[in-house]
Amino acid sequence: MTEIDLARVRAETRGCEDVIHFNNAGASLPPMQVADHLYAYLRDEEVKGGYETADMRRDELEHFYVAVARLLNAAPEEIAFVENATRAWDMAFYAFPLQPGDRILTTVAEYGSNLIAYLQQARKTGAELVVVPNDAHGQIDLDQLEALIDERVKLISISHIPTGGGLVNPAAEVGRIARKHGIPYLLDACQSAGQVPLDVEQLGCDMLSVTGRKYLRGPRGTGFLYVRKNWIERLEPPLLDQHAADLIDGEKFVIRPDARRFENWERFFAGQAALGTAVDYAMEIGLEAIQERVFALAATLRAGMAEIPDIRVTDEGAVKCGIVTFQHDRLGCRDVKVALGQQGINVSTSSGPGMKLSYMARGLEAGLVRASVHYYNSEPELERFLSVLRTL
Ligand SMILES: Cc1ncc(COP(=O)(O)O)c(C=O)c1O
Known part of the structure; x- marks a missing residue:
C-alpha cells in the first residue's frame, strides 16, 4: 500500500x-481532473451539440462501465449508470417480486428513503418488513440476523455505511449469511464507495447501489447500480424505455440482457464520463x-x-x-x-x-x-x- x-x-x-x-x-x-473533464464535456455539448458530443466521446462513456467494474471487481455488463443512489437502489428493489407473507430483513440504521420503499411495497404486496436488532456496538446483530432467516425471507437489504454516523455495518459477514441461506442481498453502498475497498465477491452481495458525489468525488446527479450476472434477467425493472428494452413490433418488446436494462436513455452524459474519471482517480490513489x-x-x-x-x-x-x-x-x-x-x-x-x-x-x-x-x-x-x- x-x-x-x-x-x-x-x-x-x-x-x-x-x-x-x-x-x-x-x-x-x-479533484481538478474530474471537474475539468466535466467542463470540457459540457463545453463540447455547447459548441458541437449534445448527440454529436456523445458520439465523439463514446469511448469515455463506455469507459465508465469498465472503471466501475474494476472498482467493484465486477464485469462491465453488470453495471448501470443511474442518476443517484436512491434511484439505482429503487430500480433493483422495486424489481423484486414480493408476495403476501414474504419478508424483507433490514437494519435499524437503514436509510430513510429505503425504509419508505419497504413500507410502500409492504403495503402494496402484503410482504412484511423485519428490522434486525443491533448488537452492543450499534451494528446489525449477525446472530439475530441468522436466527430470523426462514423460508419467508426473500431479501436481505442493508446500508453499509449509514447516513448519520461513523457506523460501518459488517457487510461481508451479512453476505456470508445471505449466501449460506441462498437469499438475495441488496447492499446500499452509497457512502462506502470511495471510502473503503468494495469487492462484490467478498461482500457477497447480488445488487449494490452507489452515488457519485460523496466519497467517490464525482459530479452531483450521478450514481450507479451493480447487479450480479445471474440476477439481471430475473429482475424486471419497474420502469422501461427503448434503451432498456427493444420494441419488436406493435405488441412485443424484449428487455436487454445486461444491467443497462436499469438505465434511462436520456441522462447526464457529462456526469457519466466524469464519474469514470473520478473512479479512476480513486483507484489510482x-x-x-x-x-x-x-x-x-x-x-x-x-x-x-x-x-x-x-x-x-x-x-x-x-x-x-x-x-x-x-x-x-x-x-x-x-x-x-x-x-x-x-x-x-x-x-x-x-x-x-x-x-x-x-x-x-x-x-x-x-x-x-x-x-x-x-x-x-x-x-x-x-x-x-x-x-x-x-x-x-
Ligand atoms: C446510506 C445512504 N443511502 C442512500 C442515500 C441516497 O443517495 P442519493 O442522494 O444519491 O440518492 C444516502 C444519502 O445520503 C445515504 O446516506
Whole structure:
C-alpha cells in the first residue's frame, strides 16, 4: 500500500484553497481532473451539440462501465449508470417480486428513503418488513440476523455505511449469511464507495447501489447500480424505455440482457464520463490507503472532540469510518453548522428522516452535526476545526 501524497492531492483539489471541507458525506470536493473533464464535456455539448458530443466521446462513456467494474471487481455488463443512489437502489428493489407473507430483513440504521420503499411495497404486496436488532456496538446483530432467516425471507437489504454516523455495518459477514441461506442481498453502498475497498465477491452481495458525489468525488446527479450476472434477467425493472428494452413490433418488446436494462436513455452524459474519471482517480490513489487515512483522520477528530466539554460524539460501531456526528450541549445542530460556516468550515446536519429508526431509538431526533473527512483533508484543518469548536 503506497502512502497518499497529501501535497499532491490537495494541489489537485482546487477547493482546498477556499474552505475546510468536512462535508464529504454530503458531497466531496472533486479533484481538478474530474471537474475539468466535466467542463470540457459540457463545453463540447455547447459548441458541437449534445448527440454529436456523445458520439465523439463514446469511448469515455463506455469507459465508465469498465472503471466501475474494476472498482467493484465486477464485469462491465453488470453495471448501470443511474442518476443517484436512491434511484439505482429503487430500480433493483422495486424489481423484486414480493408476495403476501414474504419478508424483507433490514437494519435499524437503514436509510430513510429505503425504509419508505419497504413500507410502500409492504403495503402494496402484503410482504412484511423485519428490522434486525443491533448488537452492543450499534451494528446489525449477525446472530439475530441468522436466527430470523426462514423460508419467508426473500431479501436481505442493508446500508453499509449509514447516513448519520461513523457506523460501518459488517457487510461481508451479512453476505456470508445471505449466501449460506441462498437469499438475495441488496447492499446500499452509497457512502462506502470511495471510502473503503468494495469487492462484490467478498461482500457477497447480488445488487449494490452507489452515488457519485460523496466519497467517490464525482459530479452531483450521478450514481450507479451493480447487479450480479445471474440476477439481471430475473429482475424486471419497474420502469422501461427503448434503451432498456427493444420494441419488436406493435405488441412485443424484449428487455436487454445486461444491467443497462436499469438505465434511462436520456441522462447526464457529462456526469457519466466524469464519474469514470473520478473512479479512476480513486483507484489510482488506492482504496486501502484511502480507508486508512480517512478512518485515522476521523479517529483524531473524535479524540480531540472528547476533550471539549460541550460536545458529545454520537457515533456507533465496532469500526468507525470518516463520518463524525455530534451534538452540542447548548447549541442546536443548525447553529453549530452556521457558526462553523462563518469560520470557513463546511459541515452538514443530519436529522429527521435520514435514519429515523436509529434516531428514534437513541433519542437523537433533534438532529446531529455531521463532520465527514476525506483523505485530502489535512491535520492542520482538524486542529482548526477543533479550535473553532472550543470557542462556540
Ligand atoms: C446510506 C445512504 N443511502 C442512500 C442515500 C441516497 O443517495 P442519493 O442522494 O444519491 O440518492 C444516502 C444519502 O445520503 C445515504 O446516506
